[in-house]
Amino acid sequence: MTGPKADKGAGWLGWLRRHGPTVFGLALLVGALYVVQREFRGLSVADIRTAMAALSPKALWLGGGLTVVAYLVLAMYDKLGSAYAGKPVSWPKSLLASFCGYSLAHNLGFAAVSGAAVRYRLYSAWGLTPLEIAKVVGFTSLTFGLGGMALGGLVLLIEPEVVPWFGSHLPHWALQAMAVPLWGIVIAYVVMSRFVRHVKIFKYEIDLPSPRMALMQTTLATVDVAMTAAIFYVLLPEAEGLTFLRFVGIYLASYAVGIAASVPGGLGVFDGAILLGLQPYMPAPEVIGALLVFRLYYYIVPLFIAGGLFVSFELGQRKAALSRLTAFGQGTDALEVPAIASLVALAGALLIFLGALPTRGTIIEEWAGHIAALASHFAASVVGSLLLVMAFGLMRRLTIAWGFTLFLLVNGAGIAWLRGEAWWLWGAFLLLAVLVAALRSAFYRDSRLAREPLSAEAAVPLLAVGACGFTLALIAYGGKVADESWWTVVISPLAPDSLRFTVGITGVLLLAAMVRLLRPARMVATAWGPETRARLASLGALAPAEADGAVFGEGDRAGFAFLKRDGVWLALGDPAGDRRDAISAIWRFRDLCERAGVDPAFWRVGPDLLRIYGDIGLTAVSLGEGSLYLALRAEKDLAQLRELLPREA
Template sequence: MTGRFAWLRRNGPAVFGVALLAGAIYVVQKEFRDLSVADIRKAMDAIPPVALWLAAGWTVLAYLVLAIYDKLGSIYAGRPVSWPKSFLASFCGYSLAHNLGFAAVSGAAVRYRLYSAWGLTPLEIAKVVGFTSLTFGLGGMALGGLVLVFEPEVVPWFGSHVPRWVLQACALPLWGIVGTYIVLSRFKQHIRVFGHQLDLPGPRMALMQTALATVDVAVTAAIFYTLLPAAEGLTFLRFLGIYLASYTAGIAAHVPGGLGVFDGAILIGLQPYMPAPEVIGALLVFRLYYYIVPLFISGALFVGFELGQRRAILDRVTALGRGSETLEVPAIASLVALAGALLIFLGALPIRGTIIEEWAGHMAALASHFAASVVGSLLLVMAYGLLRRLTMAWALTLFLLLNGAAIAWVRGEAWWLWAAFLLLAGLVAALRGAFYRDSRLVREPLSPQALVPLLAVALCGITLALVAYGGRVSDASWWEVVFSEIAPDSLRFTVGLTGVLLLIGMVRLLRPARFRPLDWDAGTRARLAALGAMAPAEADGAVLGEGEKAGFAFLRRDGVWLALGDPAGERRDAISAIWRFRDLCERAGVDPAFWRVGQDYLRVYADIGLHAVALRQEGAPCYLAMRAERDLESLRPLLPAELRRAAEPARSRAA
């Protein structure tokens, strides 16, 4: 039972997120079934210019409010920074995290890079990160309670099946949490939450947090609301409830930008008030304003900041690649996932006069329609492989993106749509050097463990192709066939099972082989010593690279496994050992960390989402690489004395 609970704790959020994403894709495809790109474009053209300008103004105000988060956070940490620095940290942190959502470029990671350059200690940065994270939650709970009191009917399903007073009573725990936080800030300095110490601000700061977060959520919702046409019964407060529920679902799914989940929830919530094309048109403009445009601006600012940190001429020449090295792959992976989602939605649109239909007949056109959702599904899997720097994922992504461009072209879509797939393929091709890991298929001999998923992928692809070329449901995507009422049960089962096996098989082929760490004994110590690695008398195990030509020892700590030094041995195998350790920690539900490492592998540590904190200021550089936003408190004793003293909690609270 304990093992099952541990598995659920580690994988429950991911399983829940996948379930939400699958449900959202089904909802969106169902809504798209009777739409066309022309319908959506017409709805977007109908948005008045005044609404566009107002939405742009609300967007600027929303990011200015977020900058106040960071300003108050630095005051709370006892190291206030200037307003321009607060805005840079907030804008880059939030816009990158909103769109990418991966560990290496999360809001916390970006803030650590910026604030550390401005002289803040790791604990002070951790306080800023914690403050900004908590602030948004306070605003969401405060406004959520307000919506439940005055507009409880907006809650999906529950609004029409649960008594009104019951839903209104649900506001009490939300307001209770906010009120408890404010009251505790008056009487206590520190509290422990889930084993972590939280330093509380003063009551004035707590009130400012709550008010600021409430304004932030309301202003962000106003961007979307301004873009919607007037609809009877859709007040701003009612829309706010729909927006909060949709945004919360997007966060729970752990999908960058809530892609698909947020959109599906918004479509369901607004269905009683307006047609789907008007919702989708406003949704696309909202994403452009609040997500896409800020992403490009913040990316440029972040790279510019990295360039500004390097003074030497040679460094300036090469800084662009290094300054964006932890940003480039997650950004490309996010775009690949977005391309996959676009193809899935494209597969839900009806076919209306395609190029291939004129050349090869109606059945070939239907096949291109079916193929869009298959290729889109595979691109979602490839994004997973790209994040793990797999060469096989890089090659397959190129192949699938070219397929996506061909599918968009033969369907007669606008030129810029298939051109976007070609442009993304060019960007992926240019980053070949960023993908340096072998997958299970490439690294291992063709054993039964590798042969079975390979054959499954081949057979599933052939089966889905056969379905695409005939039958009453060949004009549907493979997702829709599973739920189709006109398809025979045997076909629905076959397509569903085949599609799932195809995705699982691709994930299995992309995943590195599972392994167990070496037990710590005299033989293991001798092997590490021969490689030149640390071989202390006491350790909890050792990890070797895939070629067993590099390795290191590690210690198990509560929530963190600590590697002792850089991997010693052949460089290529040392990189595989680092990633193996990362995969091992992920399966164990803990964070990886590396103690007393040099500069040689800092790029790789950054690739797996770790931050390097200097342990030695003089002589050869020495670092502690860790997930500082989560593990600083437990690993703080490993910091040098001067940094450890600077990281001690302040005795006085912010007023």
């Protein structure tokens, strides 16, 4: 079918392919926030502290021990993976790669520091080729999925009623039948490893392991998932009817929803699903207390340890190499910005959490009365929401996001102090503000507001931010919002319709306008033609006879040509011209690719801009031609661009 209808259908499919996962993730996040807000209503920090204090020393020690065991099991993933790739590494190296990869990926979730990218950096320094590393990454990624399906099938067979909604609306046998496809995939994988050596899935060709290794892989993954769930389970109080297997089902469903939302650590989504799943068995404070300790054990403490280990590794590599670049894996040096952005998002989530708790006996209430206390309560959710938006801007290295983040973190510290929270809580906001301030040089991009003239397109969101902030302040400090967060006012049937509408439209406009202000300067790909070729040639860039377009920097003083491939747009060389404008051209290309739903890659680039390529989440692979590299998302696009690499890679 051709014509307008076909074009419209293709357009919708293209939009859905590019933005569908993001929209789905946002929908899950909004639903999770609603669940969390509903469960937190009427709670206080004291309730949660009481629940945490009730945790026995035995449960705390057992949870900590199971965390160590769980990460040791994860190290076996990498040990088996390197053996599968034909280049086995030592146990200490497997432990380092696994611990850093999983800890950073669990918490940060950004492409620049994904578990695969971290593994590429580590294994390349230990002498593995890109193809060997790709096998390790593929093996470790598949292993967890096998464990989830095997254990999920067992839960469905024995405790099928644990499945949300379906458990009470479908026959017992129908729920048990849902285990068949899960176990079928696992069994098919093991059986195929006996008879088939190569399998092609979509555009990827996979070498299957031996049957013995496939069985070990499945068993190991099942133990890993069970161990991780056990960490949480031992921290919960005893509850009638909550068997370990039933909890595993709740945990797997919550974890799957967290992954689907694409939120770092499943923050908010995993928590909301766990609260919902455990609601029939125990009060919310007991679940939240165990949840906080679980996150401390499995996420936060390993994040800081892994961050320290990875930074130490990088410093060791640089000291050993001095000014010499290693042959592969220069893409993940820039760890600090994704880590800081993740911490800022965590700070925003913490303020949202505080905004969901009622104000009782706070400092500001003693000084300025109950209305001012309510205002600080309302402000916590507003500032927390804005910090989540700032994390988005920090990842794009925007200077304006850096400034706004400092301002909001200081506000967050003030809100926590005025609410009478512990000193370490508001002190953490100030410490994070100091860390952000120290990284000023890492935020080198101008937003549209700073780069372009103050047009109507830039002035409207700027005025909207000011007007919305002023409106919300008037509502809060007027005492009209009572004990609510800003988004709960919108859905509360107790609030007047006019107030609900005002708060809702103002809050949404504030966040939307802030996102508009944080957008980078306008991205436009220049059509290919004789004039474009001449412009690139005058800058000294590669200007082939045929290309799909060109990208120039914000000042038109640097640029490069690019080719469109299936799922990847390939830039031809470093941007030639002014260095500062070359950096803006790289980021423009990255943003352009993001809008188009494809990955960026740069072919035949030199060492000078490898740090910038690392900032946009690319890894540099040596082309074996002096100091020339292919910068790509190796964990995703190595198979697609393999023909550009030397044969031995």
